[in-house]
Amino acid sequence: SFPRGKKNKDEEDHSCAVREVLEETGFDVSKLLQKEQYLEMTFGQQRVRLYIIAGVKEDASFAPQTKKEISE
Numbered sequence: 001s002f003p004r005g006k007k008n009k010d011e012e013d014h015s016c017a018v019r020e021v022l023e024e025t026g027f028d029v030s031k032l033l034q035k036e037q038y039l040e041m042t043f044g045q046q047r048v049r050l051y052i053i054a055g056v057k058e059d060a061s062f063a064p065q066t067k068k069e070i071s072e
Contacts, residue, residue, distance in 0.1 A: 002050060017051050026063040029053050 003024040007016040018030045029051075037052045 004048075013049055014051065017049070023066050024064055026065050027056070027060055029056075032056065 003017075003020045005016065005020040005023070007013070011019075014033055014035045018028070018033060021027060021029050032053050032055050033051055037054075038049050039052070040047065040049045042048070
């Protein structure tokens, strides 16, 4: 699935997305993320927002940065 997680108190949506992607993939999207480029859906009580990140090079390296964050 896409990187995801819970927002910290007072954390903005885009900041949470940058943090979660970095934790789960080791890739920093902070310079590529544009706050206005996202898809959003609500499922019951849960809102899901997926940011569209363009410009990621095909040879980019991805590796989790925290233990027990994602499975193999």
